[in-house]
Amino acid sequence: MSIRLENIGKHFGDTRALEPVNLDIHEGELVGLLGPSGSGKTTLLRIIAGLENPDRTGTRTPARILFGQRDVTHVHVRDRRIGFVFQHYALFRHMSVFDNVAFGLTVMPKRSRPSRSEIRARVFRLLEMVKLEHLAERYPAQLSGGQQQRVSLARALAVEPDVLLLDEPFGALDAKVRQDLRRWLRHLHEELNFTSVFVTHDQEEALELSDRVVVMSDGRIEQIDTPETLYRAPQNRFVFEFLGDVNHLEGQVHDGVLTCGDARLAVDLPDGAEDLLLRPHEVCLAEQAEADCHLPVTVTAVSPVGAEVRVELEADWLASPWLATVRHADFERLELHRGRRLFAHPRQWHRFADEKADFLKPHAA
Amino acid sequence: MQRIGDAPGTRRLLIGAALVLTAVFLLLPLVAIFAQALAKGVGVFWGNVSDAYTLHAILLTLGVALLTIPVCLVFGVSLAWLVTRFAFPGRRLLQTMIDIPFAVSPVVAGLIYLLLYGRNGWIGGWLDAHDIQLMFAWPGIFMVTVFVTCPFVARELIPLMQAQGSREEEAAVTLGAGGFTTFRRVTLPNIRWALLYGVILTNARAVGEFGAVSVVSGAIRGQTNTLPLHVQQLYQDYNTVGAFSSAALLALIALFTLAAKAGLEWRAARREAIT
Numbered sequence: 001m002s003i004r005l006e007n008i009g010k011h012f013g014d015t016r017a018l019e020p021v022n023l024d025i026h027e028g029e030l031v032g033l034l035g036p037s038g039s040g041k042t043t044l045l046r047i048i049a050g051l052e053n054p055d056r057t058g059t060r061t062p063a064r065i066l067f068g069q070r071d072v073t074h075v076h077v078r079d080r081r082i083g084f085v086f087q088h089y090a091l092f093r094h095m096s097v098f099d100n101v102a103f104g105l106t107v108m109p110k111r112s113r114p115s116r117s118e119i120r121a122r123v124f125r126l127l128e129m130v131k132l133e134h135l136a137e138r139y140p141a142q143l144s145g146g147q148q149q150r151v152s153l154a155r156a157l158a159v160e161p162d163v164l165l166l167d168e169p170f171g172a173l174d175a176k177v178r179q180d181l182r183r184w185l186r187h188l189h190e191e192l193n194f195t196s197v198f199v200t201h202d203q204e205e206a207l208e209l210s211d212r213v214v215v216m217s218d219g220r221i222e223q224i225d226t227p228e229t230l231y232r233a234p235q236n237r238f239v240f241e242f243l244g245d246v247n248h249l250e251g252q253v254h255d256g257v258l259t260c261g262d263a264r265l266a267v268d269l270p271d272g273a274e275d276l277l278l279r280p281h282e283v284c285l286a287e288q289a290e291a292d293c294h295l296p297v298t299v300t301a302v303s304p305v306g307a308e309v310r311v312e313l314e315a316d317w318l319a320s321p322w323l324a325t326v327r328h329a330d331f332e333r334l335e336l337h338r339g340r341r342l343f344a345h346p347r348q349w350h351r352f353a354d355e356k357a358d359f360l361k362p363h364a365a
Numbered sequence: 366m367q368r369i370g371d372a373p374g375t376r377r378l379l380i381g382a383a384l385v386l387t388a389v390f391l392l393l394p395l396v397a398i399f400a401q402a403l404a405k406g407v408g409v410f411w412g413n414v415s416d417a418y419t420l421h422a423i424l425l426t427l428g429v430a431l432l433t434i435p436v437c438l439v440f441g442v443s444l445a446w447l448v449t450r451f452a453f454p455g456r457r458l459l460q461t462m463i464d465i466p467f468a469v470s471p472v473v474a475g476l477i478y479l480l481l482y483g484r485n486g487w488i489g490g491w492l493d494a495h496d497i498q499l500m501f502a503w504p505g506i507f508m509v510t511v512f513v514t515c516p517f518v519a520r521e522l523i524p525l526m527q528a529q530g531s532r533e534e535e536a537a538v539t540l541g542a543g544g545f546t547t548f549r550r551v552t553l554p555n556i557r558w559a560l561l562y563g564v565i566l567t568n569a570r571a572v573g574e575f576g577a578v579s580v581v582s583g584a585i586r587g588q589t590n591t592l593p594l595h596v597q598q599l600y601q602d603y604n605t606v607g608a609f610s611s612a613a614l615l616a617l618i619a620l621f622t623l624a625a626k627a628g629l630e631w632r633a634a635r636r637e638a639i640t
Contacts, residue, residue: 051535077538084539090532094554104540107550152536159540 001162001195002027004066008054010043017043018219020055020063025197027068030189032206033199035216036242041199042167044216048197049084049165050077067162083156085166089148091140097151098136101126104159126154129188146177153185157192166198170205182209203243207231215239237352240277247283247322249276249295249349261317265346266292276349283324284345285311285334295344297322302336304328311336313344398616401609413610421587422595423614425503429591430571433510437567441518442560446552448519449526450534460523463516471513475580478509501583506591509577514570518563525559558633562626569622573615 002025009020018040025031033041046052047065050072054063065073072080092100101123105114114122127133130150140148149169156164169185170178186209189196200206206213207227215222215230215238223235234240251260253274258265267274289296300321301312309331313322322344326336334342403410413419448460466474482489482499492499499505533555537547553560575593582589584598592615599608 049539051539078541078543082539084536086532086536088532090536092533092536092551103537103542103550107537107540107542107546155536155540 001068002066003048003163003195003197004064005044005048006064006066007061008044008047008063008065010040010047010052011055016219018047018054021221023214023221023224025195027195028193029195029211030186030209031197032210032213033197033216034201034203034206034213034242036201038218039216040219041201041214041216045165045167045197045199048163049082050075050080051084081159081162083159083161083164085149085152085156085164085169087168087171089140089152091148091152091155093140095139096136097127097132097138097140097143098123100140100151101154101158103155122158123154126158129157130154144177145173146181149173149181153188161194164194164196166196168199168201171200171202178205185209207243215242217242234350237277240350240352245280245323247278247280247324248320249278249346250274250319251317261315262294262296263315263317264294269351274351276346276351278322278346278349280310280323280325281308282347282349283313283322284347285324285326285330285336285342286345287334287342289343290345293343293345295346297342297344299336299338299340299342302331302338304331309336313342395616398609398612401605402613404609405606409606410610410613413607414614416607418586418590419595419607419611419614422590422592422611425506425590426572426592429503429507429510430568432507433514433571434564434567436511437515437518438560438564440515441520441522441563442556444519445522445526448523450531463519463523466513466516471509471574471576472580474512475509475577478505478512478577478581482508500581501585501589503589505581506578506589509581510571510574513574513577514567517566517570518560521559521563521566522556525556529555558629561629565622565626565629569619572618572622 003023004025005021005023007020007022008018010016010018021044023044033044035041043052047054054065054073056063063073064071067080092103095103102119105119105122108114113119124133124136127136130153132147132150132154135143135147140151143151153169170181173181182205198209207230210227212224212226213230214224217238223230223239225233230239231243234243240246249258249260249263249265251258251263251265251274253267253269253271255271256266256268258267258269258274258276267276285297295315297313297315297318299311300314303310308325309328311324311326311331313324324344326334334340402413444459444463448456479500480486482492482505484490484493484498484500486500489500499508533551534547537551542550573593574591575597578591579594579597582591582594584590584594586595586598590598592611596608596611596615599611
C-alpha cells in the first residue's frame with residue numbers, strides 16, 4: 001500500500017513541530033525518517049498512524065493523507081489498518097506474550113473475528129516467525145529488550161496491517177542485538193513486502209536499512225534519496241554534517257589560495273570567506289608539506305581499533321580538532337603517536353555555497 | 366566497613382523508639398477500647414451492640430459508605446483520566462483543587478453544606494419550597510461524606526497513571542480496540558490495585574467521618590445518627606460501656622479494612638516477585 005502525504009504540518013500550542021511537508025512512499029518500500037531529536041520525525045510518523053492530527057488551519061491547501069487510493073485523513077487510528085511499533089514496545093504488561101499478540105484479533109468485531117482456534121494458530125505462526133513460540137506464556141517483564149521488541153512486532157503484524165510504522169524500533173537495545181534485529185527486519189520486509197516507515201536518529205541504521213531515507217531537521221524535510229545518493233551527493237550542509245563526521249577548514253580565499261593562520265591551501269575559488277568540509281577518510285597524512293598545500297597538524301589521540309585507525313588532529317589554525325581515518329599500513333609507516341607533527345592533505349573537499357552542493361578535487365591533486 | 370547510619374547504638378535507639386511510640390499511641394488505646402467495651406462482660410457488650418439505636422447507626426453508617434464508594438470511584442477514575450491523559454488550560458489548577466477536601470477542616474465543610482443546602486440556605490430555600498430535605502437527613506450525611514472522601518481514589522490513581530503513560534492505550538487503539546474495550550482490557554488491569562487501595566481508604570474515611578457529619582446530621586437517634594456520632598452521644602450520657610461497645614465496632618471495621626489493605630499489598634508484592 002503506497003502512502004501519500006500532502007501539506008502535513010503540525011503545531012503544538014505555539015511551537016511548530018512540523019512545517020507543511022509532502023511525501024510519497026511507494027508500495028512495498030522501507031523508508032527511514034532520519035533526524036536529530038526535535039526534527040519532527042516522530043510527529044510525522046504519529047500523524048501517518050493517526051495518533052496525532054495534522055494542523056487543519058494555516059495552510060492554503062488542506063492536509064491529506066492517502067493510503068493507496070483511500071483518503072484516511074479523517075479516519076480514526078483504529079480503522080486505518082496500520083501496525084505501530086512503539087519506541088519502548090508498549091507491551092500490555094499484565095498479559096502474556098500470547099495474549100499480547102492475540103489482542104488485535106480478539107478485539108475485532110464479532111462478525112469478522114476469527115474463531116478461537118484460528119486465533120491460536122495465527123498467533124503461533126507469528127510467534128514462530130519472530131522465534132518466540134517457546135515464550136508464549138511469559139509476561140513482558142520476563143523478556144529481554146530484543147525479545148520484547150519482537151513481540152511488539154508480532155503484535156503489530158497480527159492484524160495484517162496495510163502499513164507498518166516503527167518509532168525508534170532499536171533505540172533502546174545494545175549494539176549487537178540491534179545489528180541482529182536490523183538484519184532480521186530487513187529479511188522480514190523482503191519476505192512479507194509490506195510498506196514500512198521507521199523513525200531513527202541513527203544515521204548508520206537509516207542508511208543500512210532503508211530503500212530511501214527522509215532526512216529531517218527542525219520540522220523540515222531536507223532531502224529524500226536512496227542511502228547511496230544521500231551519502232555521495234548531499235543536497236545541503238545539514239545533510240552532509242548529519243550523515244557522518246565532518247572536518248571544517250575555514251579561511252579567506254585570496255588569489256586562489258585559502259589562508260587560515262599559518263595554514264595554506266590552493267583552491268580554485270573566487271575571493272572571499274570559505275568553509276570547506278572534509279570527511280575523515282578524505283584527510284591524508286604525510287611527513288612533508290607540498291607547495292600548494294601547507295596544513296601543519298599535531299596528533300592528539302590515536303585509536304587503532306577496527307578496520308582503520310582513527311586519529312585526532314589539532315592545530316592553532318583549527319577551531320575544533322579534525323578526525324582522520326588512516327589505514328593500518330600508513331599508521332605504521334608514519335609512526336603515529338601522540339604529539340607527532342605531520343601535514344594534512346585533503347583528498348577532496350566539499351562546499352555548500354548558497355545551499356547548493358559542490359564538491360571538488362583540490363587544485364593540483 | 367560500616368554503612369553510614371548503621372551503628373548498632375543508633376539502630377537500637379531507633380527501633381526502640383518506634384516500638385515504644387507504637388505501643389503507647391496505637392496499640393494501648395486499641396486494647397483499651399476492647400477492654401472498656403467488655404468491662405462488664407460479654408453479655409452487656411452484646412446488649413449494647415444489639416440495641417435498636419446502635420443497630421440503626423450501624424446500618425446508616427454502612428449504607429452511607431456503600432453509596433459513597435461508587436460515587437468516589439467514578440469521580441476518581443474520571444478525574445485521574447482527565448488529568449493524566451489530556452492537556453488543557455487549568456489542568457494544574459484542577460489537580461490542586463482535588464486536595465481542597467483534604468485541606469479544609471471537615472467541620473467547615475459541614476457548615477458550608479448547611480449554609481448552601483439548609484432550609485435558610487441559598488439552594489436549600491428552593492429545595493424546601495419543593496419539599497426536598499437534604500440537611501438533617503441521610504442525603505446530607507451522604508453529601509458531606511462524598512465531599513470528604515472524594516480525593517482518595519483520584520490521589521491514588523494520578524501518580525500511577527502518570528508514571529504508566531498512555532503508550533499501552535495507544536497501542537491498543539492502533540490494534541483496533543474501541544474506547545471501552547481499551548479501558549476494560551488495558552487501563553483497568555493496570556490500575557486495579559491502586560483502585561482497590563483507593564476504595565479501602567475511601568471506605569475507612571466514610572465510616573469514621575465525624576466532623577462534617579456531626580454538623581449536617583442533627584444526630585437524631587434512630588434516624589440520622591451514624592456510628593461515630595452514636596459513640597459520642599452515649600459517652601455524653603455517661604454510658605461509658607455503651608460508648609465503648611460502639612467504638613469497638615468501629616475499631617473492628619477499621620481492623621478489617623487494614624487487614625484487607627495488607628492482604629492487597631501482600632498480593633501486589635507477590636505479583637511483582639513473579640513478573
